Amino acid sequence: MSASAETFDYLAVFFSIILGLAVTEILQGFRRLLIKRDRLVLYLPALLWAAILLAMQAQAWWAMFGLREVTEWTFGMYAVVLMQTILLYMVSGLALPEMEGDAELDMQAAYFAQVRPFFLLMLGVVAVSVLKDVVIRGELPDSANFAFHGGFAALATIAAMTRSAWYHRICAMFAAVFVVVYIVTLFDHIG
Structure with a gap:
Protein backbone atom coordinates (compact mmCIF):
# COMPACT_ATOMS: atom_id res chain seq x y z
CA MET A 1 0.00 0.00 0.00
CA SER A 2 1.38 3.41 -0.95
CA ALA A 3 2.04 6.16 1.58
CA SER A 4 -0.61 8.37 -0.08
CA ALA A 5 -3.24 5.62 0.25
CA GLU A 6 -2.31 5.16 3.91
CA THR A 7 -2.57 8.91 4.49
CA PHE A 8 -6.02 9.00 2.91
CA ASP A 9 -7.15 5.95 4.90
CA TYR A 10 -6.01 7.65 8.09
CA LEU A 11 -7.84 10.90 7.28
CA ALA A 12 -10.93 9.13 5.94
CA VAL A 13 -11.61 7.51 9.31
CA PHE A 14 -12.42 10.86 10.93
CA PHE A 15 -14.45 12.06 7.93
CA SER A 16 -16.39 8.79 7.97
CA ILE A 17 -17.15 9.05 11.67
CA ILE A 18 -18.64 12.52 11.25
CA LEU A 19 -20.66 11.49 8.18
CA GLY A 20 -21.83 8.42 10.09
CA LEU A 21 -23.02 10.68 12.91
CA ALA A 22 -24.84 12.87 10.37
CA VAL A 23 -26.64 9.81 8.99
CA THR A 24 -27.46 8.80 12.56
CA GLU A 25 -29.04 12.23 13.22
CA ILE A 26 -31.43 11.75 10.30
CA LEU A 27 -32.24 8.13 11.08
CA GLN A 28 -32.89 8.93 14.74
CA GLY A 29 -35.18 11.75 13.59
CA PHE A 30 -37.19 9.34 11.45
CA ARG A 31 -37.31 6.91 14.39
CA ARG A 32 -38.64 9.68 16.67
CA LEU A 33 -41.35 10.45 14.13
CA LEU A 34 -42.39 6.79 13.98
CA ILE A 35 -42.52 6.45 17.74
CA LYS A 36 -44.56 9.62 18.24
CA ARG A 37 -46.62 9.37 15.04
CA ASP A 38 -49.92 9.61 16.93
CA ARG A 39 -48.97 13.08 18.25
CA LEU A 40 -47.53 14.42 15.05
CA TRP A 49 -35.14 17.54 3.25
CA ALA A 50 -34.27 14.73 5.65
CA ALA A 51 -34.29 12.27 2.72
CA ILE A 52 -32.28 14.73 0.59
CA LEU A 53 -29.68 14.96 3.35
CA LEU A 54 -29.37 11.17 3.48
CA ALA A 55 -28.69 11.21 -0.27
CA MET A 56 -26.19 14.06 0.12
CA GLN A 57 -24.37 12.21 2.90
CA ALA A 58 -24.18 9.05 0.81
CA GLN A 59 -22.92 11.07 -2.16
CA ALA A 60 -20.31 12.84 -0.03
CA TRP A 61 -19.05 9.51 1.26
CA TRP A 62 -19.04 8.08 -2.28
CA ALA A 63 -17.22 11.10 -3.75
CA MET A 64 -14.69 11.08 -0.93
CA PHE A 65 -13.26 7.88 -2.36
CA GLY A 66 -11.86 9.99 -5.21
CA LEU A 67 -9.65 11.74 -2.67
CA ARG A 68 -7.56 8.59 -2.29
CA GLU A 69 -5.68 9.75 -5.40
CA VAL A 70 -4.42 12.88 -3.63
CA THR A 71 -0.75 12.17 -2.99
CA GLU A 72 0.11 14.98 -0.59
CA TRP A 73 -2.17 16.42 2.06
CA THR A 74 -1.89 19.79 3.80
CA PHE A 75 -3.75 20.84 6.89
CA GLY A 76 -5.81 23.24 4.73
CA MET A 77 -6.93 20.37 2.49
CA TYR A 78 -7.81 18.28 5.53
CA ALA A 79 -9.64 21.22 7.13
CA VAL A 80 -11.85 21.94 4.11
CA VAL A 81 -12.99 18.29 3.83
CA LEU A 82 -13.51 18.21 7.59
CA MET A 83 -15.59 21.42 7.40
CA GLN A 84 -17.82 19.89 4.73
CA THR A 85 -18.54 16.86 6.92
CA ILE A 86 -19.13 19.04 9.99
CA LEU A 87 -21.61 21.25 8.12
CA LEU A 88 -23.45 18.16 6.86
CA TYR A 89 -23.68 16.94 10.45
CA MET A 90 -24.94 20.31 11.72
CA VAL A 91 -27.62 20.69 9.05
CA SER A 92 -28.69 17.08 9.69
CA GLY A 93 -29.31 17.93 13.33
CA LEU A 94 -31.83 20.59 12.26
CA ALA A 95 -33.66 18.54 9.61
CA LEU A 96 -36.19 16.83 11.85
CA PRO A 97 -37.59 18.13 15.14
CA GLU A 98 -36.76 17.00 18.63
CA MET A 99 -39.82 15.55 20.33
CA GLU A 100 -39.83 15.86 24.07
CA GLN A 108 -44.47 22.78 9.93
CA ALA A 109 -44.00 25.05 12.94
CA ALA A 110 -40.85 23.16 13.93
CA TYR A 111 -39.54 23.41 10.34
CA PHE A 112 -40.04 27.17 10.14
CA ALA A 113 -38.46 27.63 13.58
CA GLN A 114 -35.21 26.25 12.08
CA VAL A 115 -35.58 27.39 8.46
CA ARG A 116 -32.97 30.17 8.45
CA PRO A 117 -30.12 28.29 10.20
CA PHE A 118 -30.95 25.11 8.25
CA PHE A 119 -30.64 26.78 4.86
CA LEU A 120 -27.67 28.94 5.83
CA LEU A 121 -25.86 25.76 6.87
CA MET A 122 -26.98 24.14 3.61
CA LEU A 123 -25.51 27.12 1.76
CA GLY A 124 -22.32 26.57 3.74
CA VAL A 125 -22.22 22.93 2.61
CA VAL A 126 -22.43 24.07 -1.02
CA ALA A 127 -19.79 26.80 -0.59
CA VAL A 128 -17.34 24.45 1.14
CA SER A 129 -17.94 21.81 -1.53
CA VAL A 130 -16.79 24.30 -4.19
CA LEU A 131 -13.94 25.47 -1.97
CA LYS A 132 -12.84 21.86 -1.54
CA ASP A 133 -12.16 21.54 -5.28
CA VAL A 134 -10.24 24.82 -5.27
CA VAL A 135 -8.12 23.85 -2.26
CA ILE A 136 -7.49 20.21 -3.21
CA ARG A 137 -7.43 20.32 -7.02
CA GLY A 138 -6.50 23.97 -7.53
CA GLU A 139 -9.52 24.69 -9.72
CA LEU A 140 -13.27 25.20 -9.62
CA PRO A 141 -15.47 22.14 -10.18
CA ASP A 142 -16.16 21.29 -13.82
CA SER A 143 -18.94 23.30 -15.45
CA ALA A 144 -21.77 20.78 -14.88
CA ASN A 145 -20.83 20.29 -11.22
CA PHE A 146 -20.44 24.06 -10.74
CA ALA A 147 -23.86 24.66 -12.34
CA PHE A 148 -25.49 22.18 -9.95
CA HIS A 149 -23.78 23.90 -7.01
CA GLY A 150 -25.02 27.29 -8.23
CA GLY A 151 -28.58 26.05 -8.64
CA PHE A 152 -28.61 24.48 -5.21
CA ALA A 153 -27.09 27.63 -3.67
CA ALA A 154 -29.84 29.72 -5.26
CA LEU A 155 -32.56 27.42 -3.84
CA ALA A 156 -30.99 27.52 -0.37
CA THR A 157 -30.50 31.29 -0.41
CA ILE A 158 -34.14 31.98 -1.28
CA ALA A 159 -35.31 29.36 1.23
CA ALA A 160 -33.27 31.03 3.99
CA MET A 161 -34.86 34.39 3.22
CA THR A 162 -38.51 33.42 2.80
CA ARG A 163 -41.10 31.88 5.06
CA SER A 164 -43.50 31.23 2.20
CA ALA A 165 -44.99 27.77 2.71
CA TRP A 166 -45.65 27.29 -1.01
CA TYR A 167 -42.00 28.12 -1.86
CA HIS A 168 -40.75 25.62 0.72
CA ARG A 169 -43.04 22.89 -0.64
CA ILE A 170 -41.92 23.49 -4.23
CA CYS A 171 -38.29 23.95 -3.21
CA ALA A 172 -38.17 20.63 -1.32
CA MET A 173 -39.76 18.70 -4.19
CA PHE A 174 -37.50 20.34 -6.77
CA ALA A 175 -34.40 19.81 -4.59
CA ALA A 176 -35.21 16.11 -4.21
CA VAL A 177 -35.28 15.67 -8.00
CA PHE A 178 -32.29 17.99 -8.40
CA VAL A 179 -30.11 15.97 -5.99
CA VAL A 180 -31.04 12.66 -7.62
CA VAL A 181 -30.20 14.04 -11.08
CA TYR A 182 -26.93 15.48 -9.72
CA ILE A 183 -25.85 12.16 -8.21
CA VAL A 184 -26.87 10.06 -11.22
CA THR A 185 -25.31 12.50 -13.70
CA LEU A 186 -22.00 13.16 -12.00
CA PHE A 187 -21.38 10.37 -9.50
CA ASP A 188 -22.73 7.21 -11.09
CA HIS A 189 -19.34 5.48 -10.95
CA ILE A 190 -16.88 5.49 -8.10
CA GLY A 191 -13.36 6.62 -8.72
Missing part, protein backbone atom coordinates in the same frame (compact mmCIF):
# COMPACT_ATOMS: atom_id res chain seq x y z
CA VAL A 41 -48.73 16.74 12.30
CA LEU A 42 -46.51 15.84 9.34
CA TYR A 43 -44.95 18.40 7.02
CA LEU A 44 -43.73 17.09 3.66
CA PRO A 45 -40.84 19.57 3.11
CA ALA A 46 -39.19 18.52 6.39
CA LEU A 47 -39.46 14.84 5.43
CA LEU A 48 -38.10 15.54 1.94
CA GLY A 101 -42.77 15.07 26.27
CA ASP A 102 -46.22 14.03 25.18
CA ALA A 103 -47.36 17.24 23.51
CA GLU A 104 -48.51 17.18 19.89
CA LEU A 105 -45.89 18.41 17.44
CA ASP A 106 -46.65 20.47 14.37
CA MET A 107 -43.74 19.70 12.04
Whole structure:
Protein backbone atom coordinates (compact mmCIF):
# COMPACT_ATOMS: atom_id res chain seq x y z
CA MET A 1 0.00 0.00 0.00
CA SER A 2 1.38 3.41 -0.95
CA ALA A 3 2.04 6.16 1.58
CA SER A 4 -0.61 8.37 -0.08
CA ALA A 5 -3.24 5.62 0.25
CA GLU A 6 -2.31 5.16 3.91
CA THR A 7 -2.57 8.91 4.49
CA PHE A 8 -6.02 9.00 2.91
CA ASP A 9 -7.15 5.95 4.90
CA TYR A 10 -6.01 7.65 8.09
CA LEU A 11 -7.84 10.90 7.28
CA ALA A 12 -10.93 9.13 5.94
CA VAL A 13 -11.61 7.51 9.31
CA PHE A 14 -12.42 10.86 10.93
CA PHE A 15 -14.45 12.06 7.93
CA SER A 16 -16.39 8.79 7.97
CA ILE A 17 -17.15 9.05 11.67
CA ILE A 18 -18.64 12.52 11.25
CA LEU A 19 -20.66 11.49 8.18
CA GLY A 20 -21.83 8.42 10.09
CA LEU A 21 -23.02 10.68 12.91
CA ALA A 22 -24.84 12.87 10.37
CA VAL A 23 -26.64 9.81 8.99
CA THR A 24 -27.46 8.80 12.56
CA GLU A 25 -29.04 12.23 13.22
CA ILE A 26 -31.43 11.75 10.30
CA LEU A 27 -32.24 8.13 11.08
CA GLN A 28 -32.89 8.93 14.74
CA GLY A 29 -35.18 11.75 13.59
CA PHE A 30 -37.19 9.34 11.45
CA ARG A 31 -37.31 6.91 14.39
CA ARG A 32 -38.64 9.68 16.67
CA LEU A 33 -41.35 10.45 14.13
CA LEU A 34 -42.39 6.79 13.98
CA ILE A 35 -42.52 6.45 17.74
CA LYS A 36 -44.56 9.62 18.24
CA ARG A 37 -46.62 9.37 15.04
CA ASP A 38 -49.92 9.61 16.93
CA ARG A 39 -48.97 13.08 18.25
CA LEU A 40 -47.53 14.42 15.05
CA VAL A 41 -48.73 16.74 12.30
CA LEU A 42 -46.51 15.84 9.34
CA TYR A 43 -44.95 18.40 7.02
CA LEU A 44 -43.73 17.09 3.66
CA PRO A 45 -40.84 19.57 3.11
CA ALA A 46 -39.19 18.52 6.39
CA LEU A 47 -39.46 14.84 5.43
CA LEU A 48 -38.10 15.54 1.94
CA TRP A 49 -35.14 17.54 3.25
CA ALA A 50 -34.27 14.73 5.65
CA ALA A 51 -34.29 12.27 2.72
CA ILE A 52 -32.28 14.73 0.59
CA LEU A 53 -29.68 14.96 3.35
CA LEU A 54 -29.37 11.17 3.48
CA ALA A 55 -28.69 11.21 -0.27
CA MET A 56 -26.19 14.06 0.12
CA GLN A 57 -24.37 12.21 2.90
CA ALA A 58 -24.18 9.05 0.81
CA GLN A 59 -22.92 11.07 -2.16
CA ALA A 60 -20.31 12.84 -0.03
CA TRP A 61 -19.05 9.51 1.26
CA TRP A 62 -19.04 8.08 -2.28
CA ALA A 63 -17.22 11.10 -3.75
CA MET A 64 -14.69 11.08 -0.93
CA PHE A 65 -13.26 7.88 -2.36
CA GLY A 66 -11.86 9.99 -5.21
CA LEU A 67 -9.65 11.74 -2.67
CA ARG A 68 -7.56 8.59 -2.29
CA GLU A 69 -5.68 9.75 -5.40
CA VAL A 70 -4.42 12.88 -3.63
CA THR A 71 -0.75 12.17 -2.99
CA GLU A 72 0.11 14.98 -0.59
CA TRP A 73 -2.17 16.42 2.06
CA THR A 74 -1.89 19.79 3.80
CA PHE A 75 -3.75 20.84 6.89
CA GLY A 76 -5.81 23.24 4.73
CA MET A 77 -6.93 20.37 2.49
CA TYR A 78 -7.81 18.28 5.53
CA ALA A 79 -9.64 21.22 7.13
CA VAL A 80 -11.85 21.94 4.11
CA VAL A 81 -12.99 18.29 3.83
CA LEU A 82 -13.51 18.21 7.59
CA MET A 83 -15.59 21.42 7.40
CA GLN A 84 -17.82 19.89 4.73
CA THR A 85 -18.54 16.86 6.92
CA ILE A 86 -19.13 19.04 9.99
CA LEU A 87 -21.61 21.25 8.12
CA LEU A 88 -23.45 18.16 6.86
CA TYR A 89 -23.68 16.94 10.45
CA MET A 90 -24.94 20.31 11.72
CA VAL A 91 -27.62 20.69 9.05
CA SER A 92 -28.69 17.08 9.69
CA GLY A 93 -29.31 17.93 13.33
CA LEU A 94 -31.83 20.59 12.26
CA ALA A 95 -33.66 18.54 9.61
CA LEU A 96 -36.19 16.83 11.85
CA PRO A 97 -37.59 18.13 15.14
CA GLU A 98 -36.76 17.00 18.63
CA MET A 99 -39.82 15.55 20.33
CA GLU A 100 -39.83 15.86 24.07
CA GLY A 101 -42.77 15.07 26.27
CA ASP A 102 -46.22 14.03 25.18
CA ALA A 103 -47.36 17.24 23.51
CA GLU A 104 -48.51 17.18 19.89
CA LEU A 105 -45.89 18.41 17.44
CA ASP A 106 -46.65 20.47 14.37
CA MET A 107 -43.74 19.70 12.04
CA GLN A 108 -44.47 22.78 9.93
CA ALA A 109 -44.00 25.05 12.94
CA ALA A 110 -40.85 23.16 13.93
CA TYR A 111 -39.54 23.41 10.34
CA PHE A 112 -40.04 27.17 10.14
CA ALA A 113 -38.46 27.63 13.58
CA GLN A 114 -35.21 26.25 12.08
CA VAL A 115 -35.58 27.39 8.46
CA ARG A 116 -32.97 30.17 8.45
CA PRO A 117 -30.12 28.29 10.20
CA PHE A 118 -30.95 25.11 8.25
CA PHE A 119 -30.64 26.78 4.86
CA LEU A 120 -27.67 28.94 5.83
CA LEU A 121 -25.86 25.76 6.87
CA MET A 122 -26.98 24.14 3.61
CA LEU A 123 -25.51 27.12 1.76
CA GLY A 124 -22.32 26.57 3.74
CA VAL A 125 -22.22 22.93 2.61
CA VAL A 126 -22.43 24.07 -1.02
CA ALA A 127 -19.79 26.80 -0.59
CA VAL A 128 -17.34 24.45 1.14
CA SER A 129 -17.94 21.81 -1.53
CA VAL A 130 -16.79 24.30 -4.19
CA LEU A 131 -13.94 25.47 -1.97
CA LYS A 132 -12.84 21.86 -1.54
CA ASP A 133 -12.16 21.54 -5.28
CA VAL A 134 -10.24 24.82 -5.27
CA VAL A 135 -8.12 23.85 -2.26
CA ILE A 136 -7.49 20.21 -3.21
CA ARG A 137 -7.43 20.32 -7.02
CA GLY A 138 -6.50 23.97 -7.53
CA GLU A 139 -9.52 24.69 -9.72
CA LEU A 140 -13.27 25.20 -9.62
CA PRO A 141 -15.47 22.14 -10.18
CA ASP A 142 -16.16 21.29 -13.82
CA SER A 143 -18.94 23.30 -15.45
CA ALA A 144 -21.77 20.78 -14.88
CA ASN A 145 -20.83 20.29 -11.22
CA PHE A 146 -20.44 24.06 -10.74
CA ALA A 147 -23.86 24.66 -12.34
CA PHE A 148 -25.49 22.18 -9.95
CA HIS A 149 -23.78 23.90 -7.01
CA GLY A 150 -25.02 27.29 -8.23
CA GLY A 151 -28.58 26.05 -8.64
CA PHE A 152 -28.61 24.48 -5.21
CA ALA A 153 -27.09 27.63 -3.67
CA ALA A 154 -29.84 29.72 -5.26
CA LEU A 155 -32.56 27.42 -3.84
CA ALA A 156 -30.99 27.52 -0.37
CA THR A 157 -30.50 31.29 -0.41
CA ILE A 158 -34.14 31.98 -1.28
CA ALA A 159 -35.31 29.36 1.23
CA ALA A 160 -33.27 31.03 3.99
CA MET A 161 -34.86 34.39 3.22
CA THR A 162 -38.51 33.42 2.80
CA ARG A 163 -41.10 31.88 5.06
CA SER A 164 -43.50 31.23 2.20
CA ALA A 165 -44.99 27.77 2.71
CA TRP A 166 -45.65 27.29 -1.01
CA TYR A 167 -42.00 28.12 -1.86
CA HIS A 168 -40.75 25.62 0.72
CA ARG A 169 -43.04 22.89 -0.64
CA ILE A 170 -41.92 23.49 -4.23
CA CYS A 171 -38.29 23.95 -3.21
CA ALA A 172 -38.17 20.63 -1.32
CA MET A 173 -39.76 18.70 -4.19
CA PHE A 174 -37.50 20.34 -6.77
CA ALA A 175 -34.40 19.81 -4.59
CA ALA A 176 -35.21 16.11 -4.21
CA VAL A 177 -35.28 15.67 -8.00
CA PHE A 178 -32.29 17.99 -8.40
CA VAL A 179 -30.11 15.97 -5.99
CA VAL A 180 -31.04 12.66 -7.62
CA VAL A 181 -30.20 14.04 -11.08
CA TYR A 182 -26.93 15.48 -9.72
CA ILE A 183 -25.85 12.16 -8.21
CA VAL A 184 -26.87 10.06 -11.22
CA THR A 185 -25.31 12.50 -13.70
CA LEU A 186 -22.00 13.16 -12.00
CA PHE A 187 -21.38 10.37 -9.50
CA ASP A 188 -22.73 7.21 -11.09
CA HIS A 189 -19.34 5.48 -10.95
CA ILE A 190 -16.88 5.49 -8.10
CA GLY A 191 -13.36 6.62 -8.72
